[in-house]
Amino acid sequence: MNNSSKQKLIEICDSEDDQNNFYTTADDDIADSNFIYILNTILSGTARLNVLLPTATILAFTIFAPLLTNDGKCENLEKWFMGFFLALSAASCIFFSFTDSFRTATGRLHYGIATVKGIWTFNGGRTKPCVPSDYRLRWADIFHALLSLIAFLTFAASHADVLDCYRLVVPRKVTNSVPLVVGFAVSFLLVMFPSRRRGIGYPFLLQSDALYYRN
Incomplete structure (x- = not known):
């Protein structure tokens, strides 16, 4: 060679x-x-867990539960007040999971609630995004609402004042461990299956995150 x-x-x-x-x-x-x-x-x-989880609802419940139950020493009227507040808090967990927002061409921010046809804004539905179908209600929204509701109800059912108010006897190990286990499970699912909603209380600037672009 x-x-x-x-x-x-x-x-x-x-x-x-x-x-x-x-x-x-x-x-x-x-x-x-x-x-x-x-x-x-x-x-x-x-x-985003602090937004996806019902943090504000749980904080409000923690503040008002001792007042409404008289530190667990409930009479009939206080039981009704506590039941109404519990239902109102649970409804708020579901409601905020369905809220969303968008900006118009002028840059103005509008909030609304997701429906099967799109987003319904709080100004009577007069303002709409360019593609309303992108904001329609999805099964994932119901899934996230259920997770938020489960997290709140678990915390509320383990609250000492609520248990004393309704004369419920639950072992301390259950009230101490179950909320932690449920909270961890809910947090894990929310991290693995995050929400695309930019509702009330959610920073709108995070919508620029490529991970949450709408299809």
Whole structure:
């Protein structure tokens, strides 16, 4: 084999090695990008838990429950007040799960509630987004509303004043452990299956997150 043939063979081998290195780098980049996307999804969902969970409702319930139940020493009227407040709080968990928002061409922010036909704004439905069907009610909204409701009812049913008010006897281990287990399970599901809604109390600027672009 002459020198020119050897030189061509060396060049071919070098070019094949470069291509293999290129493909390996591309595969690594794809794997890294997939890992980063999954990590960003988890971290983004975790950061939104304070909104997706009924945090404000639970805080309000914690403040008013001792007042409405007289520290657990309820009479008939106080039991009715507590029942009404409990139902109102549960309804708020469902309601806020269905709220959404959008901006008009002028940049004005409008809030509304998702329906089967689209979003119904709180100004009587006069203002609508460019594509109302993008905001229609979905099964995922019902799923998130149920998770929020379960989290609140578990907390409320484990509240000491509520149990004393209705003369319910529950072991302390149950009242201490069940809310934690349910809260962890609900939080995990909300992180894995996040909501696309940008409702009341949700920062609208987060809608620029690519993870939550509407289909």
